[in-house]
Amino acid sequence: xxxxxxxxxxxxxxxxxxxxxxxxxxxxxxxxxxxxxxxxxxxxxxxxxxxxxxxxxxxxxxxxxxxxxxxxxxxxxxxxxxxxxxxxxxxxxxxxxxxxxxxxxxxxxxxxxxxxxxxxxxxxxxxxxxxxxxxxxxxxxxxxxxxxxxxxxxxxxxxxxxxxxxxxxxxxxxxxxxxxxxxxxxxxxxxxxxxxxxxxxxxxxxxxxxxxxxxxxxxxxxxxxxxxxxxxxxxxxxxxxxxxxxxxxxxxxxxxxxxxxxxxxxxxxxxxxxxxxxxxxxxxxxxxxxxxxxxxxxxxxxxxxxxxxxxxxxxxxxxxxxxxxxxxxxxxxxxxxxxxxxxxxxxxxxxxxxxxxxxxxxxxxxxxxxxxxxxxxxxxxxxxxxxxxxxxxx
Amino acid sequence: xxxxxxxxxxxxxxxxxxxxxxxxxxxxxxxxxxxxxxxxxxxxxxxxxxxxxxxxxxxxxxxxxxxxxxxxxxxxxxxxxxxxxxxxxxxxxxxxxxxxxxxxxxxxxxxxxxxxxxxxxxxxxxxxxxxxxxxxxxxxxxxxxxxxxxxxxxxxxxxxxxxxxxxxxxxxxxxxxxxxxxxxxxxxxxxxxxxxxxxxxxxxxxxxxxxxxxxxxxxxxxxxxxxxxxxxxxxxxxxxxxxxxxxxxxxxxxxxxxxxxxxxxxxxxxxxxxxxxxxxxxxxxxxxxxxxxxxxxxxxxxxxxxxxxxxxxxxxxxxxxxxxxxxxxxxxxxxxxxxxxxxxxxxxxxxxxxxxxxxxxxxxxxxxxxxxxxxxxxxxxxxxxxxxxxxxxx
Numbered sequence: 001x002x003x004x005x006x007x008x009x010x011x012x013x014x015x016x017x018x019x020x021x022x023x024x025x026x027x028x029x030x031x032x033x034x035x036x037x038x039x040x041x042x043x044x045x046x047x048x049x050x051x052x053x054x055x056x057x058x059x060x061x062x063x064x065x066x067x068x069x070x071x072x073x074x075x076x077x078x079x080x081x082x083x084x085x086x087x088x089x090x091x092x093x094x095x096x097x098x099x100x101x102x103x104x105x106x107x108x109x110x111x112x113x114x115x116x117x118x119x120x121x122x123x124x125x126x127x128x129x130x131x132x133x134x135x136x137x138x139x140x141x142x143x144x145x146x147x148x149x150x151x152x153x154x155x156x157x158x159x160x161x162x163x164x165x166x167x168x169x170x171x172x173x174x175x176x177x178x179x180x181x182x183x184x185x186x187x188x189x190x191x192x193x194x195x196x197x198x199x200x201x202x203x204x205x206x207x208x209x210x211x212x213x214x215x216x217x218x219x220x221x222x223x224x225x226x227x228x229x230x231x232x233x234x235x236x237x238x239x240x241x242x243x244x245x246x247x248x249x250x251x252x253x254x255x256x257x258x259x260x261x262x263x264x265x266x267x268x269x270x271x272x273x274x275x276x277x278x279x280x281x282x283x284x285x286x287x288x289x290x291x292x293x294x295x296x297x298x299x300x301x302x303x304x305x306x307x308x309x310x311x312x313x314x315x316x317x318x319x320x321x322x323x324x325x326x327x328x329x330x331x332x333x334x335x336x337x338x339x340x341x342x343x344x345x346x347x348x349x350x351x352x353x354x355x356x357x358x359x360x361x362x363x364x365x366x367x368x369x370x371x372x373x374x375x376x377x378x379x380x381x382x383x384x385x386x387x388x389x390x391x392x393x394x
Numbered sequence: 395x396x397x398x399x400x401x402x403x404x405x406x407x408x409x410x411x412x413x414x415x416x417x418x419x420x421x422x423x424x425x426x427x428x429x430x431x432x433x434x435x436x437x438x439x440x441x442x443x444x445x446x447x448x449x450x451x452x453x454x455x456x457x458x459x460x461x462x463x464x465x466x467x468x469x470x471x472x473x474x475x476x477x478x479x480x481x482x483x484x485x486x487x488x489x490x491x492x493x494x495x496x497x498x499x500x501x502x503x504x505x506x507x508x509x510x511x512x513x514x515x516x517x518x519x520x521x522x523x524x525x526x527x528x529x530x531x532x533x534x535x536x537x538x539x540x541x542x543x544x545x546x547x548x549x550x551x552x553x554x555x556x557x558x559x560x561x562x563x564x565x566x567x568x569x570x571x572x573x574x575x576x577x578x579x580x581x582x583x584x585x586x587x588x589x590x591x592x593x594x595x596x597x598x599x600x601x602x603x604x605x606x607x608x609x610x611x612x613x614x615x616x617x618x619x620x621x622x623x624x625x626x627x628x629x630x631x632x633x634x635x636x637x638x639x640x641x642x643x644x645x646x647x648x649x650x651x652x653x654x655x656x657x658x659x660x661x662x663x664x665x666x667x668x669x670x671x672x673x674x675x676x677x678x679x680x681x682x683x684x685x686x687x688x689x690x691x692x693x694x695x696x697x698x699x700x701x702x703x704x705x706x707x708x709x710x711x712x713x714x715x716x717x718x719x720x721x722x723x724x725x726x727x728x729x730x731x732x733x734x735x736x737x738x739x740x741x742x743x744x745x746x747x748x749x750x751x752x753x754x755x756x757x758x759x760x761x762x763x764x765x766x767x768x769x770x771x772x773x774x775x776x777x778x779x780x781x782x783x784x785x786x787x788x
Contacts, residue, residue, distance in 0.1 A: 041707060042710040042711070042715075043706050043707060043710030043717070044710075044719070073706055073732075074736070075720070108704075109702065109736075109737045110737070218710060295689070295779075299779075299780050302780065302784045308502075308503060309467060309501065309612075312467055313611055315437065316438075317434065317436070321436075325436065325467070341469065342467060342503075381689075382780060383781070385780070386696065386776060386777050390693045390696045390697030
């Protein structure tokens with residue numbers, strides 16, 4: 001784990017949910033530049049209503065996060081609660097409350113126990129630790145089975161800097177970023193105009209290209225904070241340094257995204273659905289999405305059945321994708337099971353069956369219509385998915 | 395069961411799949427007027443390629459159906475096989491082979507054992523029985539757990555006539571009509587221009603308003619045959635008799651559609667998702683579809699959890715639907731759990747929990763945006779769904 005200069009972390013048990021830490025705080029020593037991407041769901045949780053304009057204003061110094069309660073569908077009271085909790089952090093840290101972001105995840109429609117969360121703020125502020133990122137990642141888990149944190153040091157032309165990224169999410173995972181929270185901290189110095197478009201693109205290529213169950217939540221949020229403590233030359237748009245920085249952010253987010261799919265509720269496999277040869281990248285993504293979200297395909301993965309008929313059917317019903325069924329090729333890793341829309345025979349299908357026993361593999365579909373290419377990451381659909389989601393609230 | 399004058403039915407075991415009948419024949423004594431609705435999947439199975447132009451030509455006298463093999467993704471050979479089987483029926487019945495439709499359901503990508511099917515044709519033609527509709531319904535089942543056949547007598551102003559409708563389908567059920575075959579036979583005399591638009595509308599309001607798993611198959615087909623043997627006055631478009639006839643067809647198809655959802659793979663519940671107060675009917679249907687296809691909603695139904703948070707989230711991410719989260723009302727049957735986007739409290743939620751224990755119930759969502767209204771029928775997502783679909787081919 002690389003520590004990111006000027007960021008510190010804390011977690012605590014506020015008593016919002018039974019057992020273990022359920023709130024966390026991320027603090028920068030100075031107000032950081034920031035960017036955010038938020039859920040596209042029209043039902044927007046209170047913490048997003050409060051946080052979005054603060055991030056849009058361009059500076060953020062602290063992020064308060066809780067699990068166990070989404071503070072969604074909680075009306076005016078929910079927004080007051082979110083503001084009050086942010087204000088408690090601001091008071092304790094002696095900073096402007098507009099510099100405090102809040103994020104929540106958990107059950108929808110139940111008022112946030114704001115008093116419990118506020119009561120935990122002094123403990124959070126009192127235990128801030130430069131090496132506490134993993135503890136934050138643990139505190140914000142809901143149905144996650146492991147915490148998700150990654151870090152990187154970039155040694156570039158204009159100096160070196162570090163990034164650390166934390167995410168939570170296991171179910172309700174789908175574009176766009178369902179019940180998914182992620183926070184990227186970096187000590188890089190960057191130009192103000194760089195962050196927002198860069199984060200948007202990185203999210204599209206990572207969190208918006210994964211699916212566990214096709215649901216989009218009310219609470220999704222990805223924040224990027226850059227506090228310029230590393231002493232590197234300021235990274236400007238269009239420079240080689242900007243490309244390096246964008247690549248680092250995107251790699252970190254894709255790593256987290258794959259961790260989320262691997263941790264998909266009940267999932268036993270991580271499958272890349274790669275569509276190439278589409279008319280363009282948009283059609284490739286649409287086709288990959290259609291395969292990645294098919295329950296029949298996902299149960300076949302669980303059954304370790306190289307059932308390419310379900311894959312080709314999902315390609316065929318993908319909206320607005322140009323397809324010539326007689327030119328479709330399908331591979332499981334390196335094993336070709338379909339050539340020109342027809343089976344390559346029982347022997348290759350048997351070999352493909354062996355590929356499906358792997359915990360990770362790639363289904364590649366070549367449409368032979370152009371140069372469009374895109375990937376989606378998905379999990380298998382298992383008994384445990386049903387069990388987890390049938391039992392979640394009770 | 396009402397027998398439909400001039401139609402007879404047969405089923406047989408061709409040996410395409412192990413155990414039980416796997417092929418069936420429907421024959422009219424005279425060439426019947428006909429209409430057809432076919433899958434919108436771009437990967438189209440061979441029997442549809444062969445049958446579609448024949449139905450478009452306006453007359454059909456026999457329908458040969460097999461289960462156990464979809465004859466999809468089988469290339470030129472698949473089409474030859476489909477034509478050859480139809481030709482065998484035509485020869486045996488001494489009718490024009492253009493009057494023979496073929497339909498298949500089962501595994502994709504495996505050549506149709508056409509010789510077996512052709513060998514069964516004499517037995518099929520030799521055992522035609524006016525009362526054999528239920529046996530046909532049984533022979534065309536795949537993962538269905540019960541056969542699906544309904545009938546009705548209409549006594550109208552211009553005389554009486556009868557209708558009988560058969561369907562198969564349990565999984566891969568989704569708009570548009572995934573792995574779903576249905577055949578409607580009537581002895582009514584109807585104007586030639588009446589049938590196709592009438593069937594299209596009836597399918598939209600029935601088979602295209604149900605979902606089990608969100609997949610659309612390569613083989614879906616609904617055929618309507620009318621042989622004018624009842625002696626009623628010819629039913630003309632725009633007449634009261636046409637409305638009666640359309641209502642009868644639509645009711646039969648909706649009955650079959652609900653049977654399909656009730657028989658959804660592993661399903662234990664039939665749930666109507668009714669959205670009202672939408673800007674228009676199209677938006678209502680889009681919103682209902684979003685709820686009906688949510689895996690999180692469907693697992694909550696299985697868990698008998700009145701988890702309206704998942705329902706409101708699914709409403710919120712429905713594409714192109716105007717929603718004001720603070721005006722949404724949600725009911726489970728008569729129990730209101732959400733008013734103006736907020737919980738109505740624990741007591742009503744507990745009452746809603748009792749509704750969810752019912753084998754059939756209605757989730758009603760009122761958006762308060764206009765008069766648009768539409769329904770979708772869905773099932774719960776269960777362990778058995780996963781089991782059936784993980785094991786289906788193996």
